[in-house]
Amino acid sequence: MSKTPEYFVGKTIIITGAASGIGRAAALIFAREGANVVCVDINADGTQQTAERVIAQGGKALVLRTDVTSRKDVNEMIRRAIDTFGNVQFQFNSAGAALRRSKFLDIDDALFDDTFSLNVKGTFHCMQAILPHMLENGHGVIVNMASMAHRRGGPGSSVHYAAAKGAVVSMTLGVAREFAQAGIRCLSISPGPVRTPFQSAAQTSPELMQRFLDDVPMKRFGEPEEIAELVLFMCSDACAFMTADTVYVNGGGGWR
Ligand SMILES: NC(=O)c1ccc[n+]([C@@H]2O[C@H](COP(=O)([O-])OP(=O)(O)OC[C@H]3O[C@@H](n4cnc5c(N)ncnc54)[C@H](O)[C@@H]3O)[C@@H](O)[C@H]2O)c1
DSSP states (O other): OOOOTTTTTTOEEEEETTTSHHHHHHHHHHHHTTOEEEEEESOHHHHHHHHHHHHHTTOOEEEEEOOTTOHHHHHHHHHHHHHHHSOOOEEEEOOOOOOSOOOGGGOOHHHHHHHHIIIIIHHHHHHHHHHHHHHHHTOEEEEEEOOTHHHHOOTTTOHHHHHHHHHHHHHHHHHHHHTGGGTEEEEEEEESOBSSHHHHHHOOSHHHHHHHHHTOTTOSOBOHHHHHHHHHHHHSGGGTTOOSOEEEESTTOSOO
């Protein structure tokens, strides 16, 4: 089945991590399709810039400075999104980070807790806060950002991050299956390296950069738009039978 033309016109998506990288690319792509975009991030300036670009494209945007690790912030964000646009059909949880590279034996409790707080609890808070609204509507699509790291385990640099993204994949699976008959779909995306500020921060040496590239048969990084277009497809009615799984986008690379 092809996507209904104008499917996204007048519908609303909440995007966390909208100040930068993949979240920003998704905001612009959904605006292109005529959707209202709730731009959510802890970085107020970056979120404002994304919203200005959405508006410059003729779209409607709401800017909310929100720390997804705070349940209070997230509940307030959802309330304001619904108050502003009436209905929210989609949520893309892109806010996340590895925070710091560390060998396994050097991962301290603070790094472990902060990484889980951002990537796992942040996603958990956002899903729990929007689901009652989606259940009331009998419709909704949630897309969560995982990572190829969950398949690789992050040896030598980021086991904390890989484990957190593994939890995102599992949580997505569980939510999708729990609400499958209620009109809700929930999916995750597991990208390989994508050219964003997140990735620039990770490339602490030319050797590490080369190691990333060596892993990718296409010998390049992904572009944020190459992930964001998948988010659009996942949210569309062309993707109606797909839920629960994670989709790998990695130029052919990784665990093979
Ligand atoms: N870029 C990659 O190579 C890559 C690969 C796999 C997975 N990912 C995942 O994709 C997602 C997006 O990453 P990106 O590459 O666009 O990175 P990015 O750094 O460009 O964007 C991440 C955004 O999350 C926001 N953020 C951080 N902490 C937050 C908090 N507590 N509350 C709200 N917002 C917060 C940041 O301000 C930033 O705008 C992340 O979940 C990341 O783990 C990225």
